[in-house]
Amino acid sequence: MSGGPGAPPLLVAQFSDLHLRAPGLTANRIVETNMLAARAFAAFAALAPAPDALAITGDLADRGEAEAYRLLAGLIERHVRVPVILIPGNHDDRAAMRAILGDRLAADDEAGINRPAEHLPVRLLPLDSTIGGESHGRLGDGQLRFLRDRLAADPRPAAILLHHPPIATGIAHMDAIGLENAAALEAAIAPHAARVAGLWCGHVHRMIHGRLAGAPVVIAPSVAHQVQFDLKPDGPSALVLEPPAFVMHRWDGASFTSQMVFVDSYPGPFPFLS
Template identity: 40%
Template sequence: MLIAQISDSHFLVPPGRLAGRFETAAAFERLMGSLANLAVRPDLILFSGDLGELATREEYFAIGQGLRRLEVPVLAVPGNHDLREPMWSELGDMLGRTEDGFLCVSDDRFPMAVIGLDTLVEGEPHGELCRSRLAWLEAQLEKARGMPALLFMHHPPLQTGLEAMDRIGLRSGAAELERFIRAHGGVQAILCGHMHRAIQGQLGGVPVRVAPSVSHQIAFDIRDGEPYRFSDEPPQFMMHLWQPGSGFVSHVVPVNG
């Protein structure tokens, strides 16, 4: 199974520029071209949050138009720059929704269960997995007992060393998540975004892959007290190859153009 993971597009309707500098709509169009021209077509696209910058319906409508042209199944979860209601109104076919209104998604069309977690705290940059979302996840993993599973979410459930970003990381739920992963025994990987860098770690013995941004990156700087800064590294996405018995092999791919 081949999975394209895209993250952190921060789409702004033209002529908007992020930080007065990044033309994120143009970057998104280049991304769509790169995905359309891949030599091997992915079986699934996962969007791990921060789709829009201002979270307007116009942003999500444009994103949906681009993604649907690819004619590849897409699953998405919100990031801290997203809002649930406009995202649901324009991208509902790519999302799931719990009884409590969280945009968590579970899909059983593939050789492994694909489960997306909504870590959004609306109005705040940090993320959390509250009791309701954790209960939903526990139920989905129980349904997937005995089969491989893949989790994806926006905020990584680990500390990366990028202090300014870690302060707005996942503030609650990581310990429970690790416990559920160990109990299930078949989780293959956790795919995340938020950090605007390619980062690898692990939780409960399971690989954590953090995707870079498809628009703009954050500089590598693990000194104490340093604020985050944008870097001039190119837009990138990830391609994950999963094979039964072999696990995940992950590649970082630059956006062409």
């Protein structure tokens, strides 16, 4: 992992929006999310070079079922040998997450349910943007204070993880349930923008790039199903069975490049011919 020029790059894989169900159940009555998650974790385990960490940016479960979190715990145990950063999404249940995955979550009140990974060359600072019973997101005073304090205390670069994107995407029905106090997040990071290497989000089920306070924002696709690409102001809320994918973030000692990686295998590779 890269701590500076000449060192190996730091690789962080980002999964999002698994929407796991209790065994035998599907999401939205049609999506075999448990099977798709198993494929994603198998693909993660086969990556070479291996990532240095795995971040999962919310909606781990579709209905907050304890059985879904047990399934996730088993997938992590079988396939992952590096630090895992978990954050909740609006479909998650914090109490069930803590009951099943508590050994991977923070224990102190200030950090909430999220455990930072601060031993890497780029610190990974997770935030909980969920509001119980609501689809939209908001960062509470404690989360914003936690972020300001962590950014001020350490000059090393940091990536900020949260479920709800702080930018508009143009997909109207998703923007309506985005992060409602994005301006507060922008104000929190602005004094430290030079050390914010990225903001990594989920929720929208599409690969989308933007900026906040000069920092790059990456919204990850889902390792299950995607949201319909539709930029009409009255576009309906709908999913599509486009290929499952995740993001690989590569830190070269100065900045991240972020690439979408499809979970499934496709024909090839074939050599380019002159």
